[in-house]
Amino acid sequence: MATKKSTKKAVDSPSGSPPELIVVSKSVETPHAMEAMEAAKAKSKPPQNTLAGFVVGQKLQLVPLFGDTDEEVADIVSKSSALEGENDLSKMRQFYKVEAASDENLEDLAASLNKLDEVEGAYVKPGCMPPVYFEDDGTAEMPEGDDVPISQNLTNNQGYLNAAPQGVDARYAWTLPGGRGNGVNIIDIEGGWNFSHEDLRTNVGGLLGGTNSIDPQWREHGTAVFGEMTGDRNSFGVTGISPSAHVRANSIIGVATATAIRRAADNLSVGDVMLIELHRPGPNYPGGDTQMGFIAIEWWPDDLAALQYATNKGIIVVEAAGNGSQNLDAAVYNTRPSGFPSNWRNPFRRSTGHDSGCVLVGAGAPPPGTNGGNWGADRSRLGFSNYGSCLDAQGWGQGVTTCGYGRITGSNPNNKNEWYTHFFNGTSSASPIVTSTVACLQGIQKAAGRALLTPSRMRQLLRTTGSPQQPGANPVSQRIGNRPNLRALVAATASRRPWCGVQFTGSLPQGATRKWFTHSWPDHWHVIWTVVPTAPAIDGSAQIEFKVKTTRQNFGLIKYFIEIKNLKNYPVSVEARYCVIAS
Numbered sequence: 001m002a003t004k005k006s007t008k009k010a011v012d013s014p015s016g017s018p019p020e021l022i023v024v025s026k027s028v029e030t031p032h033a034m035e036a037m038e039a040a041k042a043k044s045k046p047p048q049n050t051l052a053g054f055v056v057g058q059k060l061q062l063v064p065l066f067g068d069t070d071e072e073v074a075d076i077v078s079k080s081s082a083l084e085g086e087n088d089l090s091k092m093r094q095f096y097k098v099e100a101a102s103d104e105n106l107e108d109l110a111a112s113l114n115k116l117d118e119v120e121g122a123y124v125k126p127g128c129m130p131p132v133y134f135e136d137d138g139t140a141e142m143p144e145g146d147d148v149p150i151s152q153n154l155t156n157n158q159g160y161l162n163a164a165p166q167g168v169d170a171r172y173a174w175t176l177p178g179g180r181g182n183g184v185n186i187i188d189i190e191g192g193w194n195f196s197h198e199d200l201r202t203n204v205g206g207l208l209g210g211t212n213s214i215d216p217q218w219r220e221h222g223t224a225v226f227g228e229m230t231g232d233r234n235s236f237g238v239t240g241i242s243p244s245a246h247v248r249a250n251s252i253i254g255v256a257t258a259t260a261i262r263r264a265a266d267n268l269s270v271g272d273v274m275l276i277e278l279h280r281p282g283p284n285y286p287g288g289d290t291q292m293g294f295i296a297i298e299w300w301p302d303d304l305a306a307l308q309y310a311t312n313k314g315i316i317v318v319e320a321a322g323n324g325s326q327n328l329d330a331a332v333y334n335t336r337p338s339g340f341p342s343n344w345r346n347p348f349r350r351s352t353g354h355d356s357g358c359v360l361v362g363a364g365a366p367p368p369g370t371n372g373g374n375w376g377a378d379r380s381r382l383g384f385s386n387y388g389s390c391l392d393a394q395g396w397g398q399g400v401t402t403c404g405y406g407r408i409t410g411s412n413p414n415n416k417n418e419w420y421t422h423f424f425n426g427t428s429s430a431s432p433i434v435t436s437t438v439a440c441l442q443g444i445q446k447a448a449g450r451a452l453l454t455p456s457r458m459r460q461l462l463r464t465t466g467s468p469q470q471p472g473a474n475p476v477s478q479r480i481g482n483r484p485n486l487r488a489l490v491a492a493t494a495s496r497r498p499w500c501g502v503q504f505t506g507s508l509p510q511g512a513t514r515k516w517f518t519h520s521w522p523d524h525w526h527v528i529w530t531v532v533p534t535a536p537a538i539d540g541s542a543q544i545e546f547k548v549k550t551t552r553q554n555f556g557l558i559k560y561f562i563e564i565k566n567l568k569n570y571p572v573s574v575e576a577r578y579c580v581i582a583s
Helices: 032-042 051-057 070-081 089-094 106-113 216-230 257-266 301-312 426-448 455-464 486-494
Strands: 020-025 061-064 095-099 119-125 185-190 204-207 246-251 273-276 316-320 359-364 393-396 400-409 420-424 499-508 513-522 526-533 544-554 557-566 572-582
Touching: 020 106, 020 301, 032 051, 032 061, 032 070, 051 061, 051 106, 061 070, 070 089, 089 095, 089 301, 095 106, 095 301, 106 119, 119 301, 185 216, 185 257, 185 426, 216 246, 216 400, 216 420, 216 426, 246 257, 257 273, 257 301, 273 426, 301 316, 316 426, 316 455, 359 426, 359 455, 393 426, 400 426, 420 426, 426 455, 426 486, 455 486, 499 513, 499 557, 526 544, 526 557, 557 572
Parallel strands: 185 246, 185 273, 204 246, 273 316, 316 359, 359 393
Antiparallel strands: 020 095, 020 119, 061 095, 400 420, 499 572, 513 557, 526 572, 544 557
């Protein structure tokens, strides 16, 4: 492979996806899209002060956000509510996307929609961009001069594969059964990928939905993300952290972001992984060609609902925190924007009960000298990375060797299938490191016959293990979290042994039925309940029967309801015992 001379403007700033006009209805029962469609077909004119009437009168299209029809959304909600999810998903029936002519002023339409009695809120979401970092003049931040000379095999430049604290210790995970992400599925949500790249041939499953963008900035970005996660095990190029995981793509081009997330979730199973490689301008965005003020997409109500749908299903969702240099604990993010529904609360404040359940990832500096660059103290917050109490983990935000971009080429510099780079960056490069770390850990859990980790447990482990954030140009109080350490993660999940105890005792009068509840049990614990009498039966027959029911009180916590019936004509004392068999 040849090494190309560096130029400061290596790539142009990528273009974003189109803005989206979202409507939130007040009712979950009225099939607004069906009503508007039937009125349009019949060429009738419903009253203009109704949602259907406005849509027909303005020649717009009203599309359910979480399904092709109102009935499909209702069915999805019904099935999801029957599972173990913790959020009220009925709100998914309230979200619609308005499709208008390209010359329509979406902000004006939103203002008119917000005046309708049937509308709880209407807002325009800015388009998304991939969270690769660009300076304000649109140039990629890379070291000056030539790339570091390399051989055909680039794995020696992938320091993020190495032992902690430099990397995530993927090489250790690879020595364990399942440690390459075996049996785990990943779906990456962004805009474009090169599925023909020479180093992405083994475990890449192609495009799930949406349009694979021809914009080279989207395409090279997605290719670089795939290289970090699932670069093939071979004698050339790079090797992904989780090369045995099965990775697919789902594009937001031509599809609402919330729709793309929901569809991806429906193509994943409990314990699988979803990666959100998007950010968009928030309330502090000053305008212009800058990423200042860009934030994680969960701040917008419909995307939050979609992400909660995914994490409710037991999918680990890893989300880029964004490159906006923002303190996500700032008061501005608590202020409900005009058009957001009245029940919206800031998801960055997880204590509000509006937790997305996602693993939020910030960008930290790699060790000085990585690929000839120096971006500050190892594991310190890079200045562009968003930060705050909601961030769970960090990955390398600079100097990442992976597929794409063409700073390193093969024998034919124009053959994009042989393109590589040493300088992929942003929360874009940080998030795939965390995603594939999660996949390796889940693969190890599967191979060992242990329970797959839940979203809350995975987030807890990433926060309590790993290589700590370090001070640098920015203090550790600007939290981006620890760099994951697979050796420590494996030790934390493998060391737990079953334990048992008595949770409560009680007494039941003859023939009586009583209920007890016990709350705040971590959802990753697998708990077996048993209720036993504490004194022998007079006649030796059964004394009691019991039932156990559960609910999720909030993200990551379970409440158990234990109903006990006395089958005898005399009082019976009981004790309720638990045994935690996996955690």
